[in-house]
Amino acid sequence: MDSLRVLELYSGIGGMHYALKESGIPAQVVTAIDINTTANQVYKHNFPDTPLWNKTIEGITLDEFNKLCFDMIVMSPPCQPFTRIGLQRDIADARTKSFLYILDLLPRLQRLPRFILLENVKGFETSSARVRLVKTLKECGYAFQELMISPISVGIPNSRLRYFLIAKISTEDINTQTSSKILDAFPHLPESDSPEHPTFLSPACQGASQPEEKMEGGHVLFKLETALEAQRKILQNSILSVRQIQEFLEPQKEINMEHYLLPKTLLRYGLVLDIVKPTCRRSVCFTKGYGRYVQGTGSVLQCCMETKIESVFTGLDRCSEEEKLQRLLKLKLRYFTPREVANLMGFPQSFTFPEQIPIIQQYRVLGNSLNVVVVAKLLQLLVS
Numbered sequence: 540m541d542s543l544r545v546l547e548l549y550s551g552i553g554g555m556h557y558a559l560k561e562s563g564i565p566a567q568v569v570t571a572i573d574i575n576t577t578a579n580q581v582y583k584h585n586f587p588d589t590p591l592w593n594k595t596i597e598g599i600t601l602d603e604f605n606k607l608c609f610d611m612i613v614m615s616p617p618c619q620p621f622t623r624i625g626l627q628r629d630i631a632d633a634r635t636k637s638f639l640y641i642l643d644l645l646p647r648l649q650r651l652p653r654f655i656l657l658e659n660v661k662g663f664e665t666s667s668a669r670v671r672l673v674k675t676l677k678e679c680g681y682a683f684q685e686l687m688i689s690p691i692s693v694g695i696p697n698s699r700l701r702y703f704l705i706a707k708i709s710t711e712d713i714n715t716q717t718s719s720k721i722l723d724a725f726p727h728l729p730e731s732d733s734p735e736h737p738t739f740l741s742p743a744c745q746g747a748s749q750p751e752e753k754m755e756g757g758h759v760l761f762k763l764e765t766a767l768e769a770q771r772k773i774l775q776n777s778i779l780s781v782r783q784i785q786e787f788l789e790p791q792k793e794i795n796m797e798h799y800l801l802p803k804t805l806l807r808y809g810l811v812l813d814i815v816k817p818t819c820r821r822s823v824c825f826t827k828g829y830g831r832y833v834q835g836t837g838s839v840l841q842c843c844m845e846t847k848i849e850s851v852f853t854g855l856d857r858c859s860e861e862e863k864l865q866r867l868l869k870l871k872l873r874y875f876t877p878r879e880v881a882n883l884m885g886f887p888q889s890f891t892f893p894e895q896i897p898i899i900q901q902y903r904v905l906g907n908s909l910n911v912v913v914v915a916k917l918l919q920l921l922v923s
């Protein structure tokens with residue numbers, strides 16, 4: 540196959556670019572576009588030879604796009620208009636404007652790209668933006684498949700349930716198009732993975748991998764956690780096709796613990812922390828607030844294994860503030876380092892941050908990015 544010319548929109552730190560490399564598909568990113576200056580510094584640092592436009596997408600003309608002669612678009616439009624914790628203003632949100640502009644532009648391109656891959660948050664699948672996307676794709680003659688996938692399904696112990704759409708111009712069938720149903724697992728790929736790290740899990744296991752979903756009922760155990768949530772964590776840790784957290788950690792001696800231990804001020808939120816051990820096979824989604832807030836932004840790592848977590852949390856709510864703190868300190872809780880978060884998001888070792896980017900900014904741009912291994916598999920599915 541000739542090398543595909545790829546346009547990377549909303550390129551951020553280049554998650555899509557890494558996924559293309561990981562997929563093994565002969566391809567070249569002809570232009571990446573983003574307005575976030577921090578993300579752009581990281582992108583330039585890792586892909587110095589890729590043209591990167593620091594421009595708003597809606598400010599780029601049809602003519603400029605035509606000149607790029609691309610065969611594929613990969614894109615992660617801003618997800619805030621669709622997140623469940625946001626206001627869900629959808630197409631009324633100013634941040635959707637650039638995406639609507641792309642949809643308007645697509646049918647007017649001199650030559651339609653053969654392939655499109657879009658990534659977004661859970662919530663996008665019920666949005667009006669998605670309705671418009673699907674309508675435009677149909678009008679342009681694309682076959683497409685939508686999927687909701689979490690990295691758990693590729694053996695990575697991190698939940699990051701995301702919406703994906705892969706589209707192919709339909710001179711031939713898209714080999715993934717089985718129905719208009721949104722798939723919740725990968726359909727079979729032409730080549731299969733090694734037996735130690737099977738790629739596919741049954742939808743039942745996938746369901747078990749979504750701790751974001753709150754279940755009703757159940758009584759509160761030693762943490763602010765229902766029996767069902769606690770059970771689900773145990774179940775997740777028992778899925779042997781998912782690797783252990785320790786495989787994604789940096790050598791402990793190389794970590795400056797001072798930088799990563801949770802400060803006392805945050806330990807006060809002990810009851811809402813998602814704590815994992817190196818032997819666990821799960822962690823919650825890392826978001827852009829990681830390192831600054833503790834609730835719902837990502838898991839923290841227990842570094843002292845001698846302390847039993849039950850001994851810390853049983854009756855914690857009846858302790859004085861000082862006693863609470865002393866108990867929690869015993870766990871030696873720390874944040875995952877940005878390198879470790881990148882590992883859990885499937886970024887290769889060759890990915891690095893420029894020295895001048897502060898750690899908090901590193902978490903921020905990583906939190907906006909995607910799981911490289913998941914997207915690489917989707918690209919293989921799309922192009923095969």
Ligand code: SAH
Pocket residue numbers: 549550551552553554555572573574575578594595596597614615616617618637904907908909
């Ligand atoms: N996939 C990317 C992250 C996408 S997050 C990665 O791997 O890092 C969405 C990105 O869209 C953000 O980086 C944001 O700066 C960018 N963005 C938002 N609105 C934009 C616009 N109108 N024009 C160009 N970039 C935009």
